[in-house]
Amino acid sequence: MKTIIVIIALVIISPLFGVVLADMVGYHEPLDVAAEELGLNDTSEEVNWTPFFDYSIPGLDPVIGYILSGFIGIGVIIAIGFILRKVVERR
């Protein structure tokens, strides 16, 4: 339970690092900066398969989107863990 509370707290404060501070220092993913300056073609945005691109949710404020993305990611991991647990129980 204590671990879960820590994980939830991490997600809630995460936009401070992933969005707010990033905007303040004009941060971009370093590999993206490298690609641009070296003339490499990062095709991420051309070929996209998810509405949650880069931990954002369409139509939502980036900070809220980042937090919700965190919970979506953790929800997906817990769902997979739940399925694994059921498989292990059946064995």
Added chain:
Amino acid sequence: MHQLLNNGVQGVHIPDGFLDPLWSIITYAVAIAYLGISYTRSRSLWSIETTSLVTVLAAGIFAAQMLNWPIPGGTSLHFVGGALAGIILGPFLGALTISLVLIVQCLVFHDGGLTALGANILNMGIVAVLSGYLLYRLSIKLVGRNEHGRFIGGFLGGWISITLAGILCGLEIGLSPQFPYGVLVSIPVMGLWHLVLGVVEGLITGLVVVYISKKEPGFILAERGVV
């Protein structure tokens, strides 16, 4: 160009468009082979307890990776957790755990490219996990199964594992024809930056391992000699 490279690359999620198709295939093949072996080797370890541990650790590492510290100039710093997973869950369950995180990041959030998923799993889910595990084992063998041995093992495991993951990332990018400067530029730059910034990964890993060893010593599978 060097200014750019000096900006460094701590976020080691390689996006699409960076890797040559040949390297994409090779890294996928190695990653699939290792994960297949990991599944087979860890079958006897799967229990309700380990399933919960894998899930909680994967969720924790996913959340920790979202705390991305941007450093002015374009470098970022975030915890990767490969060594921590290797120390707590061993080299096979640990690899499966980090791979789960990387697959969710790639498929749900497009963090890391689909064509580079094999490389990202190889760098962070296999090399970082395995090297972190081995260095931890070495430390508790040489220093002892005590607080010092655990901290040193966690610290060196976290630090060196990130450096190795960075070097490998540099190798994969440098060997791809898309990167015009080659491995003589990409490897030293990636390796040096990860050597510097990886100290933080080492400190966090060492402290977390010592904390867990005090609370739940049985959770550290690397100490049980599980391989």
